[in-house]
Amino acid sequence: MQRSIHSTAAMIAAVSVISIYWGAFPATASAAGDAPVADPAAKVDYSGKLTILTKFGLQLLSPYFVNVAKAYEAQHPGVKIELIQENDDSIKGKTKTLVASNSLPDIYFSWTGTWGENFIRGNRAVDLSKVIGPETEWGKTLSPAAVKAFSYNGKYFGVPLYLDAKFMGYNKKMFADLGIEPPKDFDALLKACDALKDSGVVPIAIGNKESWPLVHYLGQLLAYNVPTETLERDFNPKTATFDHPGYVAALEQYRSLQERCAGGAQVNGLSYQTALQSMSDKKAAMYYQEIIEFDQAATKETALKPEEFGFFKLPAPSDGKGSATALEGAPEGYMVNAKAKNVPLAIDFLKFLTSQENGRTLSAPPYGQPSAVIGGADKTRINPNVAEGMEEIAKASYLMPWLDTVNHPRVAAAWLSGLQAFAGGSMSADDLLASVRKAAAAAARQ
Amino acid sequence: MASVTTTPTSNGAALSGAVSNRSRWLRHGLLQQLAALRWGIVALIIVGWFVYYPIVDNLFVSTTTQDIFTGEVAYVGLDNYRRLLDDPVVWRALTNNGLYAVLSVVFQVFAAFVLAAIIEGLRSRAWRNFWRAVYFIPSAISTTVTGLLFYFIYQPDIGLLDALLHLLGLQNLSYTWLGDERTAIYAIIAMSQWQGFGYSTLLFTIAIQKIPRELYDAATVDGAGPLRQLFCITFPLTREMTGMMIIVTIAGAFQVFNEVMVMTGGGPNNSSQVLGTWLYEQGFNQNDMGYAAAIGVVIFLATLTTGLLQLWYTKRRRVEA
Numbered sequence: 001m002q003r004s005i006h007s008t009a010a011m012i013a014a015v016s017v018i019s020i021y022w023g024a025f026p027a028t029a030s031a032a033g034d035a036p037v038a039d040p041a042a043k044v045d046y047s048g049k050l051t052i053l054t055k056f057g058l059q060l061l062s063p064y065f066v067n068v069a070k071a072y073e074a075q076h077p078g079v080k081i082e083l084i085q086e087n088d089d090s091i092k093g094k095t096k097t098l099v100a101s102n103s104l105p106d107i108y109f110s111w112t113g114t115w116g117e118n119f120i121r122g123n124r125a126v127d128l129s130k131v132i133g134p135e136t137e138w139g140k141t142l143s144p145a146a147v148k149a150f151s152y153n154g155k156y157f158g159v160p161l162y163l164d165a166k167f168m169g170y171n172k173k174m175f176a177d178l179g180i181e182p183p184k185d186f187d188a189l190l191k192a193c194d195a196l197k198d199s200g201v202v203p204i205a206i207g208n209k210e211s212w213p214l215v216h217y218l219g220q221l222l223a224y225n226v227p228t229e230t231l232e233r234d235f236n237p238k239t240a241t242f243d244h245p246g247y248v249a250a251l252e253q254y255r256s257l258q259e260r261c262a263g264g265a266q267v268n269g270l271s272y273q274t275a276l277q278s279m280s281d282k283k284a285a286m287y288y289q290e291i292i293e294f295d296q297a298a299t300k301e302t303a304l305k306p307e308e309f310g311f312f313k314l315p316a317p318s319d320g321k322g323s324a325t326a327l328e329g330a331p332e333g334y335m336v337n338a339k340a341k342n343v344p345l346a347i348d349f350l351k352f353l354t355s356q357e358n359g360r361t362l363s364a365p366p367y368g369q370p371s372a373v374i375g376g377a378d379k380t381r382i383n384p385n386v387a388e389g390m391e392e393i394a395k396a397s398y399l400m401p402w403l404d405t406v407n408h409p410r411v412a413a414a415w416l417s418g419l420q421a422f423a424g425g426s427m428s429a430d431d432l433l434a435s436v437r438k439a440a441a442a443a444a445r446q
Numbered sequence: 447m448a449s450v451t452t453t454p455t456s457n458g459a460a461l462s463g464a465v466s467n468r469s470r471w472l473r474h475g476l477l478q479q480l481a482a483l484r485w486g487i488v489a490l491i492i493v494g495w496f497v498y499y500p501i502v503d504n505l506f507v508s509t510t511t512q513d514i515f516t517g518e519v520a521y522v523g524l525d526n527y528r529r530l531l532d533d534p535v536v537w538r539a540l541t542n543n544g545l546y547a548v549l550s551v552v553f554q555v556f557a558a559f560v561l562a563a564i565i566e567g568l569r570s571r572a573w574r575n576f577w578r579a580v581y582f583i584p585s586a587i588s589t590t591v592t593g594l595l596f597y598f599i600y601q602p603d604i605g606l607l608d609a610l611l612h613l614l615g616l617q618n619l620s621y622t623w624l625g626d627e628r629t630a631i632y633a634i635i636a637m638s639q640w641q642g643f644g645y646s647t648l649l650f651t652i653a654i655q656k657i658p659r660e661l662y663d664a665a666t667v668d669g670a671g672p673l674r675q676l677f678c679i680t681f682p683l684t685r686e687m688t689g690m691m692i693i694v695t696i697a698g699a700f701q702v703f704n705e706v707m708v709m710t711g712g713g714p715n716n717s718s719q720v721l722g723t724w725l726y727e728q729g730f731n732q733n734d735m736g737y738a739a740a741i742g743v744v745i746f747l748a749t750l751t752t753g754l755l756q757l758w759y760t761k762r763r764r765v766e767a
Contacts, residue, residue, distance in 0.1 A: 096730045100514045118733075122515030209624070211713055266602045268714040269625025274601065409732040421715035426627055446511070 035120070035157075035338045037127040040136070042344040047078035050342070050349055051105035053095065055332070057087040060296060064367050072352050079345065089210060099124065106340040107350065110158055112149040112330045113406035114235075119335055120152050126336040126343055129156045138351055145399070146331035146372040158333045159350045160372035162292065162362060165329025165393050166216050167311040169279060169297050170286045171304060174201060182310065186253060186317040193261035196285045204261040205284035207275030208268050211416040214423055215403045216328060217257070217288060217314070218415070221250035223326035223400035224316040231322070231400070237408045237443035242436050246321050251422065251429035253317055258423060261286070267423050280304050288314065291329070291389040295368025311385055313392065327396035330405075331372055410446075414439035501746065507739035514733055526740035536741065539719045542631050543748070546638070546720065547699035553639040554646040555691045561643075562650030563680050567672065578651060581644035589641065593708030596637040600624050600709075627717035630710050634718055638705055642698075646691060653687040654680060689759050697752040700745055721745045 054065045062085050069081040084105060086094050091109060098104045104124060110116045119125040132139045132147060133156050139147055142160060150158030168189075170182065175192075178199055183189040193203035208214045222231060225246030234240040258267060279287035280302040289297060298309035316324040334353075336346045352358065359376025362369045368383055370390045379387050393399075404412040414436045421427035427435075508526055510519050530536050565577045584592065599606045600623040608620045623633040657680065665675050681688075703722035706712060712719040712727060719727070721741055729738030 093726075093730050096514060096733070100730075100735070118515040122513070122517065124515065209713070210711065263602065266622035266625050269600070269602050269622035271597075274604075409734075413727070413732055417713065417715045420713050421627070424625070424627055424714050426715065 035123045035125060035127050036343065037129070038131045038336070038343060038347055040131045044344040044348045045342060046076040046345065046348075048342055048345070049080045049082055050107070050345060051082045051084065052334075052349075053084045053086065053091070053098070053105045053108040055086060055088060055091050055109040057085040057090065060366055061369075064362060064369075067361075068353055068358055072349055075352075081349070102339075104337045104339070106337050106342070106346045107334050108337065109332070110150075110335045111332055111402065111405040112158070113401045114408060115405040116150060116158060116335070117152055120157055124335075124338050125157045126338055126340070126346075127155050127157060128159065128336065128347070131347055132156050132159060138354075141356075141374055142354065143331070143372045143374060146333070149331050149399075150333060150335075158335050159354060160331040160333040161354065162333075162369040162371055163329070163331050163390065163393050164370075165291050165327050165389065165396070165399070166220060166288060166314070167291060167389060167392070168204075168286055168314050169289050169294065169309060169311045171279065171282060171308055172310040173308050174199075174282075174285045175310075182312040183315045185315045189315045190256060190260050193257075197260070202263065202278065202284040204257070204286040204288065205270075205275035205278035206258065206262040206267040206288070207270035207272045208420065208423060209271040211420050212402075212404050213272050213275075213288075214254070214267070214419040215412075215415055217254055218250060218419060219400050219403045220314045220326075220328040221253050221317075222246065222322070222403075223328060223398065224320035224322045224324060225250040225253070226322045228323055228326065228398050234440075235401075235406050237411060237440040240411070240437070240440040240444075242433055242440065244321075247433055248429045249317075249320075251432065255422070255429075268420050291386060291393070292369045294385050294389065295365050295383055299366075306383065306385075309385060311389065323398050325395070325397040326400050327393060327398070328400040328402070329393060329396075330399055330401050333372070408440070408443040410439045410443040411436060504739050504742050504746070507736055508743050510736045510739075512735040514735060522736065526737045527743075529737060530740055530744065535716045535719055535724055536721075536744075538716060539721045539724045540744075542718065542720050543700050543702065545631060546635055546702055547696045549635050549639065550642065550695045550699050551692055554642045554695050555688060558643055558646035558691075559650050559681075559684070559688060560676075562647045562654055563676050565647070566651055566654045574651075578648060581647045583644065584641045585645035585648075587641070589704040590708050592637060592641050593705045596633075596640075597624065597709050600633055624710050625714060627714055630714060630718040634705055634709050637709070638702070642695075646695075649691065650684065650687060653684040657683045690756070693752055693756040693759060697749050697756070700748040700752070721748075 052065065052069075056062050056065050065083055065085065069083060073079055073081055082105075084094070086109075095104075095108065098108075099119075099122070110119060110125075116125075130136065132142070134140070134144055134147060139156075143163065146160035146163055147156060150156060150160060174196065175182070178195050180192045180195055183192050196203040206213065206217075226234075226244045227246075230244050230246075234242055234244075263270075275284070276287055276289065276293065276297060278284040280297055280299075282303045287297065294309070294311070298304045298306045300306070313327065334350060336343060336350070340346050354371075354373050354376075356373060356375060359371035359373030360378045360381060361367070363371045363377035363386065364381040365383055368386050370386055370393070371377055377387060377390060403415050407415065418427060418432040418435050422429065422432050509521060509523055511522050511526075512519050561581065565574055565581075568574045568577070587595075602608060602620070602622045602625065607623070611617055611620050621629065623629050661679050661683075662675055665679060670678065701722060702720045703726070706718055706720050706723045707726070710718045712723040716724075721744060725738045725741040725745065728734045728741060
């Protein structure tokens with residue numbers, strides 16, 4: 001009996017080996033072929049199911065897509081919308097799992113940069129050039145810079161939903177009580193931190209458990225310290241050198257900021273959300289945050305009231321070799337799956353999503369996501385800080401992309417883990433850059 | 447004459463009856479085997495598809511590089527395994543898995559055994575039930591929830607642990623437990639022991655309950671104290687359970703994933719990576735499925751070894767019995 005069990009096991013293993021031998025390599029062609037091109041004249045068939053992967057899984061944001069989906073279903077009773085709502089951290093793993101299993105929904109969230117480029121390389125996104133390009137009717141309703149951010153090799157693949165950028169949020173009352181003005185340069189920021197620390201509050205709450213928050217600090221400091229063309233050259237592993245002295249300067253600036261403004265090496269033990277909560281609870285005076293979080297940091301329910309909340313750009317150092325008017329940020333948006341059964345319906349939904357009315361709802365509290373729709377922010381309805389932030393974005397000479405989505409995944413991983421080590425004191429700036437260079441060299445060989 | 451022919455006829459009938467019985471028996475046996483095979487074949491297909499196929503497929507994937515976005519696959523032979531040997535994070539992850547195994551055996555096997563013996567030594571049945579329940583409750587909570595709970599407990603300044611240290615005047619011991627490369631993995635392992643300890647204790651109490659009371663009564667009459675009874679009666683008679691628990695605990699230590707993912711995500715600076723989280727990082731964050739598959743093979747070999755040890759141990763105990 002035991003022998004027969006062994007024979008059966010051997011037989012199954014043999015069958016598996018043969019089937020894999022036949023099956024493994026043809027799988028290489030799974031995503032082959034050109035991406036379909038959206039036809040502006042295509043007739044929309046308002047029937048069937050539309051699946052959408054969003055990045056609005058957070059409790060505060062999730063009702064937005066639910067309400068838009070309900071409104072669309074009410075207009076088109078034959079359509080059923082199924083939402084998969086993830087948050088900022090979970091969407092990366094979820095998306096890659098869906099890609100690996102060829103189960104991407106009809107519409108899915110995407111960042112710009114390398115992240116979005118991955119879908120285009122794999123022919124997994126519909127070419128939307130003819131429906132959303134800058135000269136099209138729909139394209140003209142959206143911020144040109146935001147539309148351009150989703151262009152690759154002269155073609156347009158994404159629908160920008162909102163604009164995002166990083167600013168330093170601060171407690172106006174705490175600053176006023178100590179007679180501190182919003183700092184205009186990096187040294188003034190450090191001096192403000194000293195004064196705040198002396199008064200017994202945490203100057204800046206930093207939480208880096210997730211490892212990407214420090215990448216955001218560094219991204220803005222790199223934009224100030226390294227010339228833009230050098231940065232863009234270094235985003236590509238094949239041309240990257242990471243040898244500009246601005247890299248070390250930016251890292252040292254971050255080091256002094258962490259030592260004088262935050263809780264030293266303990267930043268790695270706090271999560272991003274816990275740190276945000278410290279500012280909302282008035283335990284910290286400042287918090288470096290995205291504009292899309294302004295309406296979360298200060299609400300009617302939090303200790304920090306909306307009228308007490310202010311913001312400024314992370315101040316630039318006086319001797320930076322990069323651009324002092326650059327701002328870290330990028331639009332975020334959605335792509336249409338190249339294998340969607342009803343591409344015209346998916347595009348029609350995205351047009352509905354980016355209508356003036358939906359744009360205004362998105363920009364206003366409680367969502368506070370600055371819509372990419374031109375005129376999609378009614379100043380009487382939105383948080384004045386969000387309105388002001390949108391003007392800052394418009395004024396920026398260069399939008400510095402997020403380091404963890406613009407770089408090759410290996411290089412991004414080297415930045416992420418290296419910065420945790422740098423913040424914890426176990427790695428020097430030179431060692432960190434050496435590990436980034438090593439990762440870029442390995443990525444270039446792939 | 448007629449009488450002469452009767453005997454062979456009768457012998458022949460007996461023979462043909464025996465043959466007929468034998469063929470009926472054989473046919474019956476064959477039918478039974480076919481019925482068993484019919485039922486078994488479904489299970490075999492399921493096991494083949496969900497167990498054997500992925501294992502063999504993973505071996506193939508580990509000899510390739512794959513881009514999940516384009517679906518491109520390139521054969522690279524043993525390159526991923528060579529990279530494994532040069533990857534310092536893999537060695538750190540293996541060390542962390544090993545630490546997990548050693549500390550889990552100390553706490554979830556030996557300490558749990560001592561605790562079970564103490565609980566079973568209580569005279570009051572109500573107290574025995576109470577303490578069993580107290581220690582078992584953490585095991586009923588999901589690992590993800592426990593991980594989040596301990597993440598808040600360990601938080602610097604505002605966490606329960608720091609608050610307790612301040613209350614006891616031990617603020618000097620206050621520390622960024624999960625944020626420091628030197629302590630992160632130990633903080634996670636401590637949480638894991640808190641959660642798994644009660645379950646092991648419960649299993650040991652069941653094993654101890656099976657020991658006849660007469661042995662303890664006789665030992666007491668002979669003048670043996672509680673410690674002597676523990677080492678001379680309880681420990682030898684629960685040896686089978688202890689052996690099984692060691693093997694299961696070691697195998698579990700190589701499959702750790704949730705607690706690390708929730709509490710640190712493998713950080714800071716990959717200091718708390720275990721093989722499972724490093725596999726996930728490579729496959730799903732760095733888009734390197736071939737290398738992730740090679741890490742999967744290492745996990746498979748580790749769990750296969752402990753699995754074979756478990757089989758060998760069970761078989762040996764059965765023969766001894």
